[in-house]
Amino acid sequence: MRHALPLLLLTTLVGCAGNPPAEPVPPAKGGTGSAAAIPPTPGADRYSMARDTAPNHRPDTQHIREPEVRHEPRSRYGNHSPYMVFGQTYHVMASGEGYRADGIASWYGAKFHGHRTSSGEPYDMYQFSAAHRSLPLPSFARVTNLENGKSVVVRVNDRGPFHPDREIDLSWAAAHRLGIEQSGTGRVRVEVLTPSGPATVATTTPPRSSTAAAAPNAGMRAAVDSPPPPAELYLQVGAFSRPQTAQQLADRLVAQFSYPVAVRDSASDSALYRVWVGPFATEPLRENAHDQLYRSGYGEPLRVMP
Structure with missing residues (x-):
């Protein structure tokens, strides 16, 4: 390996x-x-x-x-x-x-x-x-x-x-x-x-647990409610009406790739749960991830910003 x-x-x-x-x-x-x-x-x-x-x-x-x-x-x-x-x-x-x-x-x-x-x-x-x-x-x-x-x-x-x-x-x-x-x-x-303080917080998929499995909404709140990081370059791989489906896709992405992954809902449309990959520090990094996701069979990811 x-x-x-x-x-x-x-x-x-x-x-x-x-x-x-x-x-x-x-x-x-x-x-x-x-x-x-x-x-x-x-x-x-x-x-x-x-x-x-x-x-x-x-x-x-x-x-x-x-x-x-x-x-x-x-x-x-x-x-x-x-x-x-x-x-x-x-x-x-x-x-x-x-x-x-x-x-x-x-x-x-x-x-x-x-x-x-x-x-x-x-x-x-x-x-x-x-x-x-x-x-x-x-x-x-x-x-x-x-x-x-x-x-x-x-x-x-x-x-x-x-x-x-x-x-x-x-x-x-x-x-x-x-x-x-x-x-x-x-x-x-x-x-x-960093020397100035503890690690800053960005959004990633939280670890699976028995509690999260029993209550998907509660398991995703850490990712959904976290404040957006300074970088604003993301890829949206899917959007679903059922939080369980979004979490399943997020888990697959975390297992297959090394990118940060988060499940987010929308203030304007709370019925949808979006699976975002990122943030990426630069546009070339986002494009590299976009191509890799596409080649791996995840369709055409959308380029999004918070």
């Missing part, structure tokens, strides 16, 4: 091993706890290990200090935008402030320990760090396991995971702290942190 690139792509993308590129494109890295279940990724011979694993020495991650959320200049490497991986174009956000999304987290460990991250820093699986496709490097985020409520602050200093169903790649230490090391992946919420 990893995403190290073939050697033939080195003219476009430089791997984590060795010196960082003279920027233009961030190198890809990879590795998850479940990587041993699939054949080695092409290009994996750049690393000393064929498959990724957890470390042999497993310290108590409860004693590892979380990174201090502070102002840091953008890293010299890994912030070029746009960049391309596996034929897919990605854009780096101008700012991660206000970013919040629910999705799947994976992790990477011993195979990549000591090798260069996209920012040029060495990867340390014993620190709380992470990889993200579009957040500026470095960024800070709180990652919360939606199954058990455990959370950890991570410093985002790498690019990945380059899978449409993944939101973030965690270091081994962060995955262990959250309790998803053994399963390899887990449902998480990612909230960007």
Whole structure:
């Protein structure tokens, strides 16, 4: 489930091993706890290990200090935008402030320990760090396991995971702290942190629960009533008269993509429940999501603004 690139792509993308590129494109890295279940990724011979694993020495991650959320200049490497991986174009956000999304987290460990991250820093699986496709490097985020409520602050200093169903790649230490090391992946919420205060709130689909299943309207209120974030670029994938139908579509989108998803009603037409994807920081990011949703069989999403 990893995403190290073939050697033939080195003219476009430089791997984590060795010196960082003279920027233009961030190198890809990879590795998850479940990587041993699939054949080695092409290009994996750049690393000393064929498959990724957890470390042999497993310290108590409860004693590892979380990174201090502070102002840091953008890293010299890994912030070029746009960049391309596996034929897919990605854009780096101008700012991660206000970013919040629910999705799947994976992790990477011993195979990549000591090798260069996209920012040029060495990867340390014993620190709380992470990889993200579009957040500026470095960024800070709180990652919360939606199954058990455990959370950890991570410093985002790498690019990945380059899978449409993944939101973030965690270091081994962060995955262990959250309790998803053994399963390899887990449902998480990612909230960007800034030195001036806690993560700002944007709209995402709330986690499913027995209460939400019994009372769909109550389960959606957190998304419907949240104030709109500063960005105003969205895609509307569907509009339904039944809230249960809208929630089912939202759940499918959250499971399949890494985009934030929300169910919204309308002040002028409360009988309709609209499924919105976003917000997107730039128009190119929205267009990229539009094309991906269309190719995945969700019809022609509408470009909307609050």
